[in-house]
Structures are given as structure tokens and as C-alpha cells.
Amino acid sequence: MKKSFLLLFAFTLTVNAKGFNPQMQQYINQLKSQAQKEKSGFTDFNAKRGQKIFTSVHIGKRGKNISCSSCHSINLQQTGKNIHTGKLIKPLSPFANTKRLSKVKDVKKWLRRNFNDVYKREGSAMEKGDVLYYINSAK
Amino acid sequence: MKKIYLVLIFMSGILLASDVKPINNQLALKECGSCHFAYQPGLLPKRSWKKIMRNLSDHFGVDASLDKNDNTKILNYYVVNSSDNSKQYLSRVITRYTRSDKTPVRITLGTVFLRAHDELRRSVFRRKSIQRAGNCIACHVSANRGIYNEDYVRIPR
Secondary structure, three states: OOOHHHHHHHHHHHHHOOOOOOHHHHHHHHHHHHHHHOOOOOOOOHHHHHHHHOOOOEEEEOEEEEEEEHHHHOOOOEEEEOOOOOEEEEEOOOOOOOOOOOOOOHHHHHHHHHHHHOOOOOOOOHHHHHHHHHHOOOO | HHHHHHHHHHHHHHHOOOOOOOOOHHHHHHHHHHHOOOOOOOHHHHHHHHHHOHHHHHEOHHHHHOOHHHHHHHHHHHHHHHOHHOOOOHHHHHHHHHHOOOOOOOHHOOHHHHHOOOOHHHHHHOOOOOOOOOOOOOOOOOHHHHOOOOEEEEOOO
């Protein structure tokens, strides 16, 4: 019962996602073929896995506990706040901020930087795709 | 009569002049300003900007790396408009008070900053509305226009 509920939840997350623009879809496809090479049996990215990557706490680049949510907040529809500088961060969810996930160059830049800040390493293709699916679906 | 107007125009020029040149580069504004107040190039000498832009992957403990092309463009803009290349009042003061054998990277630890803020208790900077000394615009309401003089200060509670 619990499992089917989880599956249903994961399903809703995928169904409720906004479509990517053509450039972003191309980037997602690149990540997919990379992920297939990284892990055999890979089928598609998963927003639920992305949520875990996004919200789980790690000892980051500064040697302190940090998660993506530390700055972007738990609710991606809301304004976040940079924990180091105090500067406000516009909502990450494309539902709240249509500029999000629209420019591949910016998306690549922030994934590189923020994985380093939180995980002290770059994200794998699968992790990046999972996170992008999560952000894209977070209502 | 004409003379008076000329004098008035001249004086208003002095009154309205910025203390450092405001940023007029969209790339610099976007990239520097996405995480913090976009400090004007005229607030540090060019050797400081070179050092900062060389170490962006560890920018005060945070990865702020840019692709090579954007990094070069922004660095060039910051070098051309650095304090030692500027004639604006505050830039000249900063250049004069920065020891030539030092390459400061924190504006808020510089002699000019410390002297200009020496009447404030450090706890003021830690107010929730201010957060930290580097958040210029929290009190200097026209900091984004390069205006830092006391007539344009409003310290929030």
C-alpha cells in the first residue's frame, strides 16, 4: 500500500512537470545518453530522487552542513536567501519564475557551482537530470 | 546672469557626481550581482580584481566560477575601471590608502572602509536588515549608483 502510494506520488510529480524549451530538452537528452553510459539499466530521470539530492544535508565546501534548500528554501515557489550574503534569490520553480530552466548556459553554470558548494564535487549526469526534473516539477 | 547659471551647473555637477563610477556593464552586473551587491570596480585596485577573478572557483569559500570567455570580459571591465584607473573621489582615496605591497580582496577590511565606519558598532552590521558589512546597499541607499557619501545613508533597524 505504502509502495503504491509512493509510486503514485512519483507519478504525479512527473505528470505535473512543465515542458522544457527545445534547447533545454536537447541538454536533458545529452544528460540522458551520458547517464546511460554511467549506469546500465538507466531509463529516465526521476523528480523524487532529485528532491532527495536537493534537500539532503551534506558537509559542503565551507566545511559546514548545507543543502540546496539552505539557500533556495524547501518550497521552490518561494523566494530564497543566500545564507552567506543575505541576498534574496528569486524562486527556482519555473511555475513561479518563468526565467528558470530557460537558458542552458546558466543552468550548467549553477549546477556546476552548487554541486561543488554542497557536495564538494560535480554532479553526475544522472544527479543533474534528477535535480532538473525535480525543479521543473516543484509546485 | 549667464555666469551664475554656469556656476550653478558646475556646482550641481559636483553635488550629483558619484563617489565611484557606477557599473555600466550588463554582464558584470548580472554575474557579480546574482549572489551579492555588485561592487564597483573603482572600489579596489586592478591587482585585487585580477586576484579575485583568478580564484572564482573558491570565492570566499564558494564556487563562483565562470566560463573563460565571461571571466575575461568581466576582468577586463574591472581592470579598466579599477580604483587606480579612476578619477572619481572615492576611488582616488582608496588607491591612496591601499599599501602598494598589499593586494586586498575584502573591501570591508580596507583602511578607507574601516575609517569611514569607525563610529559604528560591529553589531549594527549584524542586524537582520543588514546581515553583514559587505551589504553596502542596505544602508547606502544609492550605492548601486556609486554614491556612498553620508547624505545618502539610512541605517535600517
